[in-house]
Amino acid sequence: MDIKKTPQINGKVLERTSAFLNAKKQIKKSLELYLIFLLPFLWFIIFRYGPMYGLQIAFRDYRAVDGIWGSRWIGLANFIKFFNSYEFKRVVTNTLGIAIYNLIASFPMPIMLAIALNVSYRNKFKKVTQYVTYMPYFISTVVMVGIILRFLNPRIGVVNKLITALGGEAVDFMAVPEYFKSIYVWSGVWQYTGWNSIIYLAALASVSPELHEAAMIDGASRFKRVIYIDLPGIMPTAVILLILNCGHLMNVGFEKVFLMQNPLNLRTSQVIATYEYSVGLKSAAANFSYATAIGFFNSVINLILIVIVNKIAKKYTEISLW
């Protein structure tokens, strides 16, 4: 053995032991915190990581009697079946179509509302507007769809009463597949624009008043100040929200789509999440493994999207989620 090396090894060992002792000491010190943390931690492991363990049934032929671990391993068969299925192209197109439409339509609205609220100096009017525009956010999805169905009802709906009063013919909007996307997206805009503007209002409130004062001395109009001070001021917030929205792009909510679905509009209203449900839980011959594979495909695309968008944002704007 080389004599020269010995102290080095000793040093490393020492370093490691001291790091180990240090860790032990720190753990001991945080013991009480661990104790407090234990229950929620277990909850996350069971209810959030438990299902991730169960994801492996996407690669198996799951049978309840055999359990997750005991079911036969069939590799990518479920995924291949999904990619080759007649439904694949349709549900992916519908999901992406709704998601992109929704992103484009609903992203700029809260920014416009927040800026308009920020510009106005009629305080009472502003308060009322805020109160009323937040209200729809608290309506449940079921009630929201209920309202949509009431308003678009061909027999007694307000919209059709207006159409017939103007001499047109009543339309059963929910039965026309081409209208589905627009109804879904614009009712969402109606429901969430007010609430989503809160965050931009807060960002606008933190724009330094000195910037405005300086601009006013230079003779900038309020409109110019909106363009050159307010908008740049909320850019970071807007970018972060855009990243978040893109990350959830394929996450077209199950609930609302499902509630708005009917046999007549299924052609445009079947999305990945509702298809997953109809394969996995609704049908008499429920196929858990196949449905899990469909959901897994969706989650992985989402994960990849959020990572990519975050990278792009980091590169060009130096703003990112992590």
Add this chain to the structure above:
Amino acid sequence: MKKIKRNRRTGINAAQIKGERLFYTLNDLFLLFFLLIVAYPIIYVFSASFSSPSAVISGKVVLFPVDFSLEGYKAVFENGDIVLGYANTIFYTVAGTIINIFLTIICAYPLSRKEMYGRDIFMFIISFTMIFSGGLIPTYILVQNLGLINTRWAMLLPNAIGAYNVIIARTYFQTTITDDLFEVAQLNGCSHIRFLWSIVLPLSKAVTAVLVLFYAVGHWNQYFNAFIYLSDRKLFPLQIILREILVMNQIDSSMVTDPVLMARKQGLADLLKYSLIIVASVPVWIAYPFVQKHFVKGVMIGAVKG
């Protein structure tokens, strides 16, 4: 601030005043337009719910109630399913929110302490669940294996903690509870549990109010879990009943054959839907102004590092 306001109104030079006034007016008109678009459907539903059945079917309701009547509300409260669903929802909301708040706070507090060894790893474990999940079927299998299907627990446990809310609470604790505060308490022999209970909680009323609102509204509007986990009608929350009536149009007309009575029933069924929408949404609309002043804070905290 006063100075800016005056400047805004007077403008900087005389030539600009006219253009500025126009801009402010256009801006307020835009706001008014937006306000009306959001308010009209709500006002309409409200007015329809207080009208008579015949006024609702014939489309006489435009803005204000026509033939004021409370028949719709009477029908709502005479319907056993709705009343039971309402009671169930109140239970799920109260019990669920208590569990949520308890678990969220004991989850967020340790994560807010610098001396918690390995807290970055724990933070990652929790944050990761926000961008990736096991999905519908594996979660269903888990709930099934735990024996929660068709029990009230299925409405309380699977969503007992929201990762996003943990982050809101943790950020709040980090910014309001200083290290000095704990050190002083510790010198006086105060444990973490006691510190959390008697110092942190009283200082965190704002964030707790926001969390209570978020969770309670979530429970009140919860439909999906009940839909997939419950089949016993006695356990159904309001939203499931709402779906049957509002979306699927299943309302008990119990074999009416007389055409006049039939028409009346149909009218009442249409009217009931409007009253039901109001009855289901009003509790939340009443509750939220009380916490409204904390919203911005709550929403912003979450956004700092979401």
